[in-house]
C-alpha cells in the first residue's frame with residue numbers, strides 16, 4: 297500500500313532530526329519499500345504498526361534502523377580515480393616534503409560508507425609511499441551509519457563490490473578469498489580506524505587533517521547545513537591541507553575560504569591564505 301503523505305512527511309522529519317538530511321519528495325517508493333522490509337523483519341503486523349512504534353519513540357533503535365535504511369551508501373574502490381591520481385602525483389609528494397620534521401600525516405574519509413575510499417588511500421600508500429608506514433600515520437573513516445561502519449571495519453566485500461574499481465593486482469596483493477567474498481588483509485585493516493560520527497551533530501575529537509575526503513555527502517544537505525559542515529571542515533584541516541568533494545559538489549557560493557585548484561584532472565579545495573599569512 298502506498299505510504300500516505302503525512303506518514304512520508306513524518307519519516308522525512310525523523311531522518312532530518314537524526315542526520316540533518318531532507319529526503320527528496322520523490323523518494324516515496326523508497327520509503328515504502330524500506331519500511332515494509334523493516335516491518336516484516338521486526339515481525340510487526342504492518343507498516344502502520346511500524347509507524348505507530350516510531351511515533352511513540354522517534355529516537356530509539358527502531359528509528360535508527362529506519363534512518364540508516366534510507367541513506368544512500370553507494371561507494372567503490374578508487375572512485376572517480378582522479379583524486380587518487382592527484383594524491384599519488386602531487387599531494388603526497390608535497391606533504392611528505394612539507395612534513396619531514398613532524399613525520400605525521402592524517403587523512404579523513406568523512407561519510408566513508410563501507411570503507412572503500414579510505415582503504416583505497418591505504419593501498420595507495422603501501423604501493424607508492426611505503427616510507428609513510430614509519431611515520432605517525434592516521435587514516436580515519438567516519439560515518440553516521442553503524443551498519444556501514446560494521447561492514448567497513450570488517451573489510452569484507454562481495455565480488456560485485458570488488459569488481460567496481462579495484463585493480464586486479466591490488467586484489468591479489470591485499471585481499472584473501474573467503475567463499476564468495478573477499479577479505480581485506482589484516483596489514484591494511486590495521487592501518488585504518490573507523491568511528492561513528494554524525495556530520496550534522498556533535499563531532500568526535502579528531503586530529504587536524506592533511507587530506508579530507510568529503511565526497512558525495514554534502515549533496516544530501518540543504519544549503520545552510522552545507523555551510524555549517526564546510527565551516528567545521530575548515531577548522532579540521534591544516535592551513536596547507538587538501539579537501540576533496542564529490543564530482544557534483546563544490547564550495548562555490550557556500551564557503552569563500554576554500555579555493556578550487558586543479559591537480560591533473562582532479563579539483564582539490566585549498567584554504568585561501570589569510571592576510572598576513574605566508575602563501
Ligand SMILES: C[S@@+](CC[C@H](N)C(=O)[O-])C[C@H]1O[C@@H](n2cnc3c(N)ncnc32)[C@H](O)[C@@H]1O
Nearest residue numbers: 315369370371407409440441494495496511512
Ligand atoms: C554516497 S555515500 C559516499 C561514500 C564515499 N564518500 C564515496 O564518495 O564513495 C554517503 C555516506 O554519507 C553518510 N552520511 C549521510 N549523512 C551523514 C551524516 N549526517 N553524518 C555522517 N555521515 C553521513 C551515509 O551513511 C553514506 O555512507
